[in-house]
Amino acid sequence: MPSSNKTNSTAIRVLEVLKLLDTGMLRQNDILANLSDNNKIDCELRKEALYKYFNTFKLLGINVIKKNKILSLEKSPITINLSQEEIEGLSFIMEYAEKIFVGQAKDEIQKLINNICRCTKNCTPEELKNHLSKKDIQNFTSPKNYDPNLLNQFRLLCKERQKISFTYINHDLNEKQKFEIEPDEVIITPVGSILKGYNPQLAETQRFYIDAIEDLVQLPTMSKHKNVKSSVTFMLKGRLSHSYELKHGERLTQKGKDYIVVTNSEEDKETLTRRLLRYGKDCEIIYPKIFRKRVLSNLEKILKNYN
């Protein structure tokens, strides 16, 4: 058998023993019985072999302990060593979560951090705060007008997968508009928190600044987020057509020598239009016509600034 398929029966036996010890519920005889029923193990394992493995584990720093005849591992076999940089990263996550989350979300992150620390040799949750890097804090831009309770509320709305309706204040146009949205996810950016959601009427994903949302109501209708979304088709030419990597929710619909045609059905149309405009004259929105018009009117507005 070539080595690409070959396994080693001793290696498999020892890994199976490690897995059983990790359950922390078995006596020596239970482990032996369990192994003899295991179809991955090709021979009867004896007590002596078991102890040979325990010695090996010990050499690798994994102690097997016995309490009331139950054998278990002193620490998780999944132990990690964190570098100073990684400890700083974990410390930043803890500090950031402390600021942006409330309630259950905050507890969940703390639980995860405690769990990670249990698997490390060189870090405890208590010590973590002392490892926060000053540089990371200095270079961090706190999100504007951030309200953790509001974020929590919108996060829960996304999880409950029910439609919501609200009034949205568009400060640029100085107008208010009604929306009915299937909430999808929240994003915290330095300029404000954003709700991303699916608008079934327009069959497209849209983004809204959370602090511009008013009169929010959760509707008794479930989200049917998997609805067919309206798509935008665009052509990329020249250099861009060679280097472009398809984004989430995009597919290649045509490919020529020096051009490609891409259909995007995921990105919210406003963000997509902005992104495509960045590509300059190497990009042309083909369909739908309304977006072509939107791009043109946007460009005309920019030009008017210089008249």
Add this chain to the structure above:
Amino acid sequence: MFQNVGLPYSEYSMKEISLTAYRACFILFLLVDGPKSIDEILRAFSSDKLLFKSCHKDTVTISINSLRASGFVIEKPKPSNNYKLKLISHPFKFEISQEQAELLYLIRNSLSYQSNYELLFKLNKIFDKITAIGNCKNCIDTIERSNYFKTINPDILNSILRLCKTKSNARIIYNSPINGVEELKIKAQKVVFENNRLYFWLYSYKYHAPAYLRIDKITAVKEENDIENENDKVSLTNFVKYELTGEAAKKFIPKDDEIVIEKYTDRIIVRANVINKFNFFQHIIPFSDNCRILEPDYIKYEFIDHIKNIMEVYNSAKQ
């Protein structure tokens, strides 16, 4: 009381341990520490007191196969993981819940809007550790959705960062979408994180122009101090003043090379150090008519031409 099982460290002999077991667990712990190439595993073998004699690729492959047969999911080396073996999931008890995975995704995704690649890189390292020990495939997929540096080779990035610190000259191998693989003589400038990608700003001696290249397309970097110093040609920056109004002004956060020089109730004036004009135009177009270039005139007129050129694409297709 707990009773410790097994021999004390000092009292083992080769008869009382299993070298195969040792090797399999050794590799497992290496992979828990992070993705590793076969060469890296062999290097770790060579410095271990028990494994230095088994430095053979086949031995590693067999141990990896055995780990897989025992329920460990290990991704094969491929370009997207920098040709490293990566532990995807394991049968041990370290659990990450879907809720925790979604919160981690939210944290990393939100921090990517900070455009602080150094912080993101630091976080990625700890995220890699978490995904290596987590045993829930779906959860790991959720967390990985916000990993924007997956295809970056850390050695290449570190070399580039070193070059940028001293603004040094170097030769790089760049996999250009147009010209294919090419060698470029460059002068390093800076690394920026934009649109979820890392870019290397540099001056190309070959094209006598500033350029910004995607770091994941750079396959080799070699510092070279003997490249003829063409500093006089490397006049990289143009100062551009532009005005922002409306929500764009209210929500504006300056980039590294920008500074708000005047602030009014309804508008702000920004001064930007522009290395690449196209990139600058890309930056201001999303502000739409909330943005107006004030000076210098030649950049203003180039921008107007740039807009007219895009409009022409749409207008000519209409005819």
